[in-house]
Amino acid sequence: MRQSKLFTKTRKEAPADETAKNAELLIRGGYVHKEMAGVYSYLPLGARVLNKIENIIREEMNAVGGQEIRMATLHPSEPWKQTGGWDNIDVLFKIQSRTEKEYALGQSEEEIVTPIAREYVQSYKDLPVAIYQIEQKYRDELRAKSGIMRGREFGMKDMYSFHTTQEDFERFYEEVKKAYLKIYNRCALVAKVTEASGGGFSEKISYEFMIVTDAGEDDIIYCDACNYCANTEVAKNKIGDTCPKCGKENLVGAKAVEAGNVFDLGQKYPKAFNFTYTTEDGGSAYPIVGCYGIGTTRLMGTIVETLSDERGIVWPESVAPFKAHLLLLGEDEKIKEEAEKLYKTLNENGIEVLFDDRSGISAGEKFADADLLGMPWRIVISTKSITAGGVEVKRRAEQKAEIVALDKIVNFLKV
């Protein structure tokens, strides 16, 4: 992508109406555009990041056997009335058509997925099965806050699994927990698995995946020595206590963001929708249901919050809009030709590169943009670099740069 053709531009000033770091940097970089409180549009660079995050999640969900679907987000009111959600879920957006017919906007989709599953799951032979989608969700939050971290419209992957036995559910539950940890790891984040309450959702305990950051709105308590971690909502111990799991060290507290959760829903929804299957001995039974969510946009915000520095965003390679940012400095025609050739070579070798080919822009501004936009690798081509023997290559996260010969750069970046 040529920066001269890029739809968006960076800006020097942070917006006055945002204080969250993720919103400031993403807006300054032209990654997102704010529509209203808690609602953001994702622009070319932002959409690329989101697509990459979604693809990581997609790969891991497929790996545990999830099948991707796309459910409607505009919902009939009937299933919501059937489960009581229409009156009991206060974040449910309810809308009325001009003929006064009532609808709901999807905020989680048990009410939609259960009737669909009922249609296709008739026998124990059809189980277990897991289906998921990655779509926008809508929640009528009283107060949207923290930029893209807590909005009224946001991206979320939601998976639902159906099982014949509690044991089989628990087996799958564990697999998904592992897949989730892989997803965070691939996004350069470290998540702690915490016990939390199921909210109104489930009477059983649920697990949340917490990422420690001051931008988070949850308080957790965890052990430095083992993997014990709990939400203070349900924690039975306090900061400074001994760890109930390993008995060592002192428990510490931290702010964290909930980057995912898994719930044991039991048979609540199958019962509400009279969803039974035929068992091996010819009887009938309700399946056991699990649900598993990860906020994709929140994950993007968390990456910005945890990895950025004072100059801008620092994307991990796995989700960066481009792997490299190629900066052409100066107006020398020979250098320009070399830069064009290099841009072509990088593209031909499958290296995603944003090419700052803008003329009349000072070197300082290009450097500042590169720092703000945060591609993992910065490649500078200029009279100075060519004289030194090639291009100057620097990681966004590091200070030191090195000169790499033009014919070595592809291999250099590939490893």
Add this chain to the structure above:
RNA sequence: CGGGGCGUAGUAUAUCGGUAGUAUACUUGUUUUGGGAACAAGAGGGCCGAGUUCGAUUCUCGGCGCCCCGACCA
């Protein structure tokens, strides 16, 4: 939803009961090019409604919107 703050150009800000200024971004031209360049010219602005006033962007009331704290959070 309770409390607090704030709405002026694309963005960020200033001043003022009487012509709304600056920076940046934008357009044109010349120069410039390794850490947010220089000069010149150009274009662009008071959230909405009511009230007070000779006159309101400014004061008052109402609405709408945005941010923060709290509460809430499938």
